[in-house]
Amino acid sequence: xxxxxxxxxxxxxxxxxxxxxxxxxxxxxxxxxxxxxxxxxxxxxxxxxxxxxxxxxxxxxxxxxxxxxxxxxxxxxxxxxxxxxxxxxxxxxxxxxxxxxxxxxxxxxxxxxxxxxxxxxxxxxxxxxxxxxxxxxxxxxxxxxxxxxxxxxxxxxxxxxxxxxxxxxxxxxxxxxxxxxxxxxxxxxxxxxxxx
Numbered sequence: 432x433x434x435x436x437x438x439x440x441x442x443x444x445x446x447x448x449x450x451x452x453x454x455x456x457x458x459x460x461x462x463x464x465x466x467x468x469x470x471x472x473x474x475x476x477x478x479x480x481x482x483x484x485x486x487x488x489x490x491x492x493x494x495x496x497x498x499x500x501x502x503x504x505x506x507x508x509x510x511x512x513x514x515x516x517x518x519x520x521x522x523x524x525x526x527x528x529x530x531x532x533x534x535x536x537x538x539x540x541x542x543x544x545x546x547x548x549x550x551x552x553x554x555x556x557x558x559x560x561x562x563x564x565x566x567x568x569x570x571x572x573x574x575x576x577x578x579x580x581x582x583x584x585x586x587x588x589x590x591x592x593x594x595x596x597x598x599x600x601x602x603x604x605x606x607x608x609x610x611x612x613x614x615x616x617x618x619x620x621x622x623x624x625x626x627x
Contacts, residue, residue: 439479439480440477440479440480441479441481441507442474442476442478442480442481442482444466444470444482444484444499445483445484446485446491447461447462447465447491450485450486450487450511450543451487451519451574452487453518453519453521456487456490456491459490462491462494463497466498466499467498467502469498470498470501470502471498471502473502473504474502474504478504480505480506480507480537481495481502481504481505481506482506482507482509483495483496483499483506483507483509483536484542484543485509485510485511485543486508486509486510486511487510487511487518487519487520488518488519488520488522489510489518489520489522489527489530489531490520490530492508492510492527492530492531493530493531495508496531496534496535496536500534500535505536505537506536506537507536507537507538507539507540507606508531508536508538509539509540509541509542509565510527510540510542511541511542511544512524512541512544512552514545516551516552523555524541524552524555524556525555525558525559528556528560529559532560532562536562537563538562538564538565538606539560539563539564540564540565540566540567540606541553541566541568542566542568542610543567543568543569543610543611544568544569545569545587546568546569546587546591546595546596547595548568549566549595550598550599550602553566553598553602553603554602557602557603557604563605563606564603564604564605565599565604565605565606565607565608566599566604567607567609567610568592568595568609569587569610569611569612569613570588570589570592570609570610570611570613570614571586571587571612571613572611572612574611580612587612589616589617589620590620592609592613592617592620593617593620593624596621597624600624600625607621607625608621609621
């Protein structure tokens with residue numbers, strides 16, 4: 432960070448089970464107990480806010496937002512969808528926003544999707560809330576069942592990715608970045624897009 436620039440540290444917290452399998456979300460009591468432990472640990476570790484990432488259901492997102500609030504920290508929440516304008520649970524982005532807004536996240540985002548799918552969904556997100564919105568998608572590569580992420584393939588190179596980031600910014604996103612398959616080169620290019 433440059434001199435005089437204020438820096439905030441966000442503690443990342445995601446789903447308790449698989450981000451891509453909404454059927455594995457535990458019952459609310461179990462989820463709340465686990466998210467409380469996680470949020471409290473992040474608070475004790477000095478996080479300034481909690482960044483709830485890659486949530487596939489509004490139900491677990493609400494529980495995680497409650498846990499963050501109980502830990503005394505503000506939180507942003509980010510959802511992962513199916514490329515058809517819905518969360519992996521089948522809820523629309525608008526339904527998910529309506530479900531989590533009462534828990535007062537300071538921002539709502541979309542992440543860990545193909546950039547083109549985010550581009551299609553970000554306008555829906557903007558219409559669904561007056562809160563700050565954002566997005567961070569997948570760069571080069573693809574998920575792999577045994578090896579996590581494989582950094583291969585020609586899709587979503589930096590230039591193509593940044594074309595989508597430009598569309599997200601035009602649609603009203605104020606928080607942008609990169610998820611799986613991105614690296615510092617992507618972030619440097621995004622910074623050039625957003626720096627006057």
